[in-house]
Amino acid sequence: MSEQLLEKIERLKEQRKAVILAHNYQPCEIQDLADFCGDSLELSIKAAETDAEVIVFCGVRFMAETAAILSPEKTILLPDKFAGCPLADMITAEQLRQLKQQHPGAPVVCYVNSSAEVKAESDYCCTSANAVDVVKSLPTDKEIIFVPDQHLGRFVEERTGRKLLLWPGYCHVHVVITEEDIKNAKAQYPDAIVMAHPECTKPVKELSDAILSTGQMLHYVKNSKAKQFIVATETGMIHPLKKQNPTVKFIAASEQAICPNMKKITLEKILWSLEDMQGSRKAGSASRVAVPEQIRIKARKALDRMVQIFPAWQGCSRKAGSQ
Numbered sequence: 001m002s003e004q005l006l007e008k009i010e011r012l013k014e015q016r017k018a019v020i021l022a023h024n025y026q027p028c029e030i031q032d033l034a035d036f037c038g039d040s041l042e043l044s045i046k047a048a049e050t051d052a053e054v055i056v057f058c059g060v061r062f063m064a065e066t067a068a069i070l071s072p073e074k075t076i077l078l079p080d081k082f083a084g085c086p087l088a089d090m091i092t093a094e095q096l097r098q099l100k101q102q103h104p105g106a107p108v109v110c111y112v113n114s115s116a117e118v119k120a121e122s123d124y125c126c127t128s129a130n131a132v133d134v135v136k137s138l139p140t141d142k143e144i145i146f147v148p149d150q151h152l153g154r155f156v157e158e159r160t161g162r163k164l165l166l167w168p169g170y171c172h173v174h175v176v177i178t179e180e181d182i183k184n185a186k187a188q189y190p191d192a193i194v195m196a197h198p199e200c201t202k203p204v205k206e207l208s209d210a211i212l213s214t215g216q217m218l219h220y221v222k223n224s225k226a227k228q229f230i231v232a233t234e235t236g237m238i239h240p241l242k243k244q245n246p247t248v249k250f251i252a253a254s255e256q257a258i259c260p261n262m263k264k265i266t267l268e269k270i271l272w273s274l275e276d277m278q279g280s281r282k283a284g285s286a287s288r289v290a291v292p293e294q295i296r297i298k299a300r301k302a303l304d305r306m307v308q309i310f311p312a313w314q315g316c317s318r319k320a321g322s323q
């Protein structure tokens with residue numbers, strides 16, 4: 001890693017009054033450079049809390065949009081304008097409007113992995129950590145529309161006993177992890193605890209000891225005496241787990257579970273985004289993310305309702321280096 005590059009980033013960060021936020025799936029060097037690491041909502045809340053004027057959001061577009069929904073007065077930069085989330089793109093606002101017409105009166109719960117337009121059409125937002133609590137809080141005499149991830153939705157159905165109207169979306173990174181992967185890893189590490197993300201398929205979750213969001217994984221391992229864990233989520237998650245627990249062994253359930261969009265962010269692109277603040281100067285570099293006000297206000301309501309239902313939610317974004 002070029003010291004010069006890091007120095008330039010630090011200098012510009014200070015000049016621009018910027019902070020760098022990195023998702024748990026980001027490349028290791030980006031997590032190490034970031035001021036804060038965490039899951040998407042933790043980082044958006046961190047973005048809203050900080051005094052910084054500029055947020056460099058190292059993640060994918062819907063995450064930067066969520067930060068823009070919560071902090072419209074700040075400049076939100078996504079260091080690669082093409083870093084999208086195929087799961088979030090699996091439903092459009094128009095498709096959701098049609099679904100709502102087919103099921104009038106059904107409340108809509110959308111996973112935070114969705115566009116700002118889809119959030120604006122939803123009644124409640126949720127994360128993988130609180131989806132069960134959000135659905136549990138809704139009246140039992142109503143159908144509930146749940147978008148866009150079918151695997152998280154089925155997990156919520158099982159935990160709540162509620163029947164949801166599921167959209168057939170999925171994360172192509174998590175469905176790559178197979179039942180065979182878990183069986184093979186368990187055969188090799190019979191004492192290891194298996195942790196799976198709710199976006200994994202049902203057979204993978206059935207073979208797991210704990211089904212957890214990325215933030216919950218960190219918490220779970222910290223409070224466990226186990227010394228080996230098989231981790232069924234995007235492989236970037238191994239880095240914060242190792243940093244927090246240097247004497248524990250972590251095994252990726254599948255080395256194929258790599259999100260190409262998360263890995264589009266590089267140190268150079270962070271530098272360029274701080275240099276030009278727009279993303280126009282260098283091909284593939286940053287975009288300044290903003291959400292039109294009428295969409296932002298509606299999307300904000302869905303996020304606020306989630307926080308009202310789940311006030312016990314506590315962000316556990318970590319200051320880089322303070323594992």
Ligand code: SF4
Pocket residue numbers: 025060084085086087088113171172173174234259260261262
């Ligand atoms: S890991 Fe899946 S849900 Fe997360 S950004 Fe990548 S494609 Fe989207």
